[in-house]
Amino acid sequence: MMKNIPRLMVDSSDRNSDLRYACAFRTTSDAVVFLQHRQQVWLVVPLMEREHAVAALRSSGGRVLAPADLGLCALDRRRVSAWAYGLLRATGIKEVAVAPDFPVATADLLRRRRIRVHVVSGPLFPEREIKNRRELLCCMASQRAAVTALRVAAALIRDTAIDTRGRLLHEGTVLTSENVRDRIEHVLFAHQCTGADTIVSCGADSALPHHRGSGPLWAGRPIVIDIFPQHRQHGYHGDLTRTLVRGPMPARLRRMMTAVCSARQAALAQIRAGVSAARVHHAAVQTFSRLGMTTDLHAEPPSGFIHSTGHGVGLDVHEAPTLGSGRNRLRAGQVITVEPGWYEPGFGGVRIEDTVTVTRAGYQLLARCAVRL
């Protein structure tokens, strides 16, 4: 029902992936105004950016304005909120749809000046969920970079001795999370990607799914490596996790590994267009419960399978859809992660994650990753 309401954004494209998606012009870190009504796009940019924006929007027929084109007073020419109002006045548009994170200062100003501002409850650009061929290739490139980086990390971990305390030694020095993360970042960089927040967590740290990890890596404990590169040019992400164990694997850990692998298979087996996301998630959840493994979300910290089974991947590393207990259905062309995990506080965690694209018949891995130590 919001379909025909013009969409308005006031942001910079490095902060706002909707803007990056909808508009070929990449802003500086300063905010611009974007307005779309049906096929027509308008952009208000600082005077200094106008020529550049005009060139970027030429092929799409978008119209570029500078604040001086909007008949604003001197004060308003310096306020991006006022640019938004000036553009709406110039186009005669009295009603806009904005994202939940639209800036309150602009919304307040527009409402004071009798513009109706509808805050959408979901994404402002739901079409982002379905990737076209180009976008899919972009995600694949980032996913391949992640696979290459993971292989290099695995080779580094494999090529270690184990000291008497159980720490991994690489060329005589203790190998740390930081060392491995650094190596991964170098590989990603060489593949035109950034990956500053890569996770390399070992032992008890790995029981906290988003712990980045620090300090020595240990034999016989899980090493969770979660790599989610963003391509420096096109901005699309990949997302990949493997859990590696150097040296003999304790029975408790082996049981966790086997369970997570089974949950992964069970979830993947459900994926195809039309299936509810909850069905995929429940397939993973039930795998654990069938094995007699109990999740406790209220423990401190929570234990078991404590997150959803996956999420969309694109210009944002976490975007729609969510593969949790919601009622959404999978659609062909979505790019999603499948990442069951099991976390035992104080001991460690296991997570295995792949990124796939949903097809009518099932799914396709964005890249294969058969890494073993």
Place this chain on the structure above:
Amino acid sequence: MMKNIPRLMVDSSDRNSDLRYACAFRTTSDAVVFLQHRQQVWLVVPLMEREHAVAALRSSGGRVLAPADLGLCALDRRRVSAWAYGLLRATGIKEVAVAPDFPVATADLLRRRRIRVHVVSGPLFPEREIKNRRELLCCMASQRAAVTALRVAAALIRDTAIDTRGRLLHEGTVLTSENVRDRIEHVLFAHQCTGADTIVSCGADSALPHHRGSGPLWAGRPIVIDIFPQHRQHGYHGDLTRTLVRGPMPARLRRMMTAVCSARQAALAQIRAGVSAARVHHAAVQTFSRLGMTTDLHAEPPSGFIHSTGHGVGLDVHEAPTLGSGRNRLRAGQVITVEPGWYEPGFGGVRIEDTVTVTRAGYQLLARCAVRL
């Protein structure tokens, strides 16, 4: 007068530098709730992040909550806006100050539930303008990375032949903006920095201050190199621009270069704590007008000295203060750029930029950069 109103943020630290500044916990890309009242800080994070956040805030005494701690209904436990309301209810706070870009959806919800939401007109954390010793050292590290990268770029440009059409040839192939940018990015990466949007623009492109540049580099034309690295660990920026010319310099370009150097000296000579930013800006503006050079902001594209003389640098590459015609005064401990430029559409631009810290007696360069071809 806003001083004692609690400050509220709902965002992720990779998008929101205020959050990164005010809170030791680095979020994932998902939003968290931050509340500060006098010395007390509260954070609401997803259950999965709680342990990690508790560890990050331990030394500062900040309190970490998960949605489940706030007595929210199942629906509200999934909405970060409702977390914000739950936290305010739990702390008895009925009035908050938020930044202009605070998410409208959260503001609307809080207002419906009778919380007074004050949108500040300037920065929510004005204290960010004054850098402490640690922050200054961080900016210096990034600035040194920029200087090293600029030296490498200059060496690459110096080490070229000039073909019959005037293009620069490096080891037999045409040297492009992209080649130089790539080299710069590698150097920055090796210095723990990112610099994806580095400008290397030549000739007519350089007349558009934010044009990133593309294609062959030419002899006898300005090559504007603007490097603004962000450190991958601590997040502070440097900002440095030099304009290089390979081969003989045409008289028109020499005149621009000399003028910009004079404007730079004139602006720098004004800098010290207590001086108005406008005085610094006008020193640069007047240098050009005394030389008989006219700025035309209304031309298409605008020509002359078409931007302000500088801006603050920190966790954001553009932050307060602005060195334009505003009434703000410089203060000791600010880190600011001084970057006069002169742009002649169709021909080219010249910009020279250094980053300095304001002192009581004058200023100090963050790093020296005496690059010559």
